[in-house]
Amino acid sequence: MTIHATQTLAVGDSRTGLRHTGFMERVLTDVVALENRDLGRNLTHGMLDLLGKAIVTGQYTDRPFPTEAEIAVAHGVSRSVTREAVKMLTAKGLVSARPRQGTIVQPSSSWNLFDTDVLRWLLDRKFSVELLQQFNQLRIGIEPEAAALAALYHTEQDMVAIEAGLARMAAAERSYDDPLDADIAFHVAVLRASRNPFYAQFQSVVETALRTSIRFTNRIKGRSANIADHAAVAVAIAARDADGARDAMRRLIGDVLSLIAEA
Amino acid sequence: MTIHATQTLAVGDSRTGLRHTGFMERVLTDVVALENRDLGRNLTHGMLDLLGKAIVTGQYTDRPFPTEAEIAVAHGVSRSVTREAVKMLTAKGLVSARPRQGTIVQPSSSWNLFDTDVLRWLLDRKFSVELLQQFNQLRIGIEPEAAALAALYHTEQDMVAIEAGLARMAAAERSYDDPLDADIAFHVAVLRASRNPFYAQFQSVVETALRTSIRFTNRIKGRSANIADHAAVAVAIAARDADGARDAMRRLIGDVLSLIAEA
DNA sequence: GCGGCAGAATTATATGACAATCCACGCCAC
DNA sequence: GTGGCGTGGATTGTCATATAATTCTGCCGC
Numbered sequence: 001m002t003i004h005a006t007q008t009l010a011v012g013d014s015r016t017g018l019r020h021t022g023f024m025e026r027v028l029t030d031v032v033a034l035e036n037r038d039l040g041r042n043l044t045h046g047m048l049d050l051l052g053k054a055i056v057t058g059q060y061t062d063r064p065f066p067t068e069a070e071i072a073v074a075h076g077v078s079r080s081v082t083r084e085a086v087k088m089l090t091a092k093g094l095v096s097a098r099p100r101q102g103t104i105v106q107p108s109s110s111w112n113l114f115d116t117d118v119l120r121w122l123l124d125r126k127f128s129v130e131l132l133q134q135f136n137q138l139r140i141g142i143e144p145e146a147a148a149l150a151a152l153y154h155t156e157q158d159m160v161a162i163e164a165g166l167a168r169m170a171a172a173e174r175s176y177d178d179p180l181d182a183d184i185a186f187h188v189a190v191l192r193a194s195r196n197p198f199y200a201q202f203q204s205v206v207e208t209a210l211r212t213s214i215r216f217t218n219r220i221k222g223r224s225a226n227i228a229d230h231a232a233v234a235v236a237i238a239a240r241d242a243d244g245a246r247d248a249m250r251r252l253i254g255d256v257l258s259l260i261a262e263a
Numbered sequence: 264m265t266i267h268a269t270q271t272l273a274v275g276d277s278r279t280g281l282r283h284t285g286f287m288e289r290v291l292t293d294v295v296a297l298e299n300r301d302l303g304r305n306l307t308h309g310m311l312d313l314l315g316k317a318i319v320t321g322q323y324t325d326r327p328f329p330t331e332a333e334i335a336v337a338h339g340v341s342r343s344v345t346r347e348a349v350k351m352l353t354a355k356g357l358v359s360a361r362p363r364q365g366t367i368v369q370p371s372s373s374w375n376l377f378d379t380d381v382l383r384w385l386l387d388r389k390f391s392v393e394l395l396q397q398f399n400q401l402r403i404g405i406e407p408e409a410a411a412l413a414a415l416y417h418t419e420q421d422m423v424a425i426e427a428g429l430a431r432m433a434a435a436e437r438s439y440d441d442p443l444d445a446d447i448a449f450h451v452a453v454l455r456a457s458r459n460p461f462y463a464q465f466q467s468v469v470e471t472a473l474r475t476s477i478r479f480t481n482r483i484k485g486r487s488a489n490i491a492d493h494a495a496v497a498v499a500i501a502a503r504d505a506d507g508a509r510d511a512m513r514r515l516i517g518d519v520l521s522l523i524a525e526a
Numbered sequence: 527g528c529g530g531c532a533g534a535a536t537t538a539t540a541t542g543a544c545a546a547t548c549c550a551c552g553c554c555a556c
Numbered sequence: 557g558t559g560g561c562g563t564g565g566a567t568t569g570t571c572a573t574a575t576a577a578t579t580c581t582g583c584c585g586c
Binding site: 044048080083084087088089090091092108109112113114115117134135137138140141142144145146149196197198199200201 | 307311351355371397405408409
């Protein structure tokens with residue numbers, strides 16, 4: 001990895017030959033390029049991550065977004081890489097670009113919040129209890145209804161997956177499995193069992209919400225009653241009792257929400 | 264517009280000078296380039312639209328996705344344009360690319376269904392009653408809960424917007440406004456009044472769902488009872504009655520769903 | 527003042543070169 | 557024959573440069 005970046009730059013220098021870059025400047029450029037490299041599987045994804053995080057953390061709210069040329073020289077990458085990264089940001093709704101006007105950050109209302117990258121940037125860098133609450137307010141809309149649909153439309157394999165998630169939670173109780181992963185497995189299984197692609201789409205959202213919320217709720221609540229609540233959801237789904245499944249799931253997430261409200 | 268495309272191509276030909284392109288071939292290339300131009304504000308967006316539609320309609324399920332070079336020559340655009348379009352498709356989850364392996368279409372489970380472009384491609388080209396049903400199953404998860412949150416957290420301006428939507432529906436009843444636009448305005452106002460960015464995100468989804476569902480439900484139902492139902496939602500929100508708002512909205516969308524079920 | 531025109535800044539597009547990656551096939555040793 | 561090794565080729569990744577298109581800014585003429 002380190003070899004690649006320095007090689008590329010070295011080749012660039014030797015080919016042009018006349019560039020007036022000082023030693024320190026080149027070293028610094030190398031460092032930045034290497035950092036980018038670590039952030040993704042290639043330079044473009046590295047830039048995407050870098051710029052995406054910068055945008056969601058509001059670094060360009062009081063300052064114009066840099067031009068392609070500026071980004072390219074600032075991070076020691078070519079304009080192609082820069083452009084492709086910006087195009088991906090455009091596809092996710094974070095920015096829009098027009099000639100002469102430059103690239104401008106869009107209001108957060110037009111960001112695609114259900115994009116896993118955007119969600120990750122938001123959570124990694126701009127976490128707040130308010131955001132966690134909004135997350136779980138969304139879950140209380142989605143998951144109970146998904147459970148109701150799951151009760152109506154689940155297949156045998158779906159039911160197996162749900163039971164498996166439940167079993168993992170029980171195992172975790174006795175320290176044989178990771179409680180968080182088990183919890184996630186259960187909720188994801190229910191979403192998939194709804195047999196509705198739009199609900200299935202929330203897998204990543206729920207996973208992110210759970211992984212984040214654990215930072216706050218893991219040691220507060222006695223988790224013993226929780227498995228019973230989860231089991232109630234599974235039982236209702238198995239019995240094809242849509243209303244029962246909805247209510248049970250609603251209770252589950254309602255508990256989380258009131259826990260957050262206390263904080 | 265037409266001038267631009269031919270000019271660009273003409274310049275390309277005159278510069279290389281030696282290209283062995285026949286007359287018909289060049290004409291065809293022109294035509295394709297022009298078609299792309301029409302599909303978006305520039306060539307890249309044209310390609311994005313073209314490829315996106317092709318993917319969601321399953322044109323590459325039994326056939327490998329073409330390479331960058333193939334796409335470029337097939338549509339008479341440069342590799343830059345092709346690459347940027349593919350990068351945008353990557354950002355939306357439709358494809359993934361790796362050296363030597365090529366670009367491969369991802370399973371639809373990893374597509375970002377809440378991306379407005381993806382949604383549009385899906386609806387424009389692959390419409391079905393099943394999809395419409397899944398859409399409204401999603402709405403029955405989202406909108407009642409959004410109404411409940413709106414009851415709790417709405418501001419004065421939110422309430423004004425909701426009332427305005429209702430007024431437009433009443434006006435539409437007497438043919439003074441467009442019924443569909445009025446309906447959309449109401450539902451969007453409720454979503455925004457939830458004061459939760461995740462619910463606000465569904466504006467585009469709801470708008471799309473409504474605009475599409477109208478093709479099926481517009482002449483079937485007597486719309487007279489509908490305004491009363493919508494008003495019930497508004498009243499409950501104004502009274503800060505969360506449960507009432509949720510139930511009223513649930514009834515509203517439940518009606519649509521049972522209408523679809525009959526078809 | 528105002529309307530249009532010229533210049534400049536920025537993105538959009540094209541082109542060509544080379545690097546990185548990784549698969550497939552063939553060769554060689556045993 | 558078979559297994560491992562290596563190498564060639566195909567494809568995306570990156571860089572560099574040139575030119576077109578777009579549109580804002582400011583100047584100039586009236």
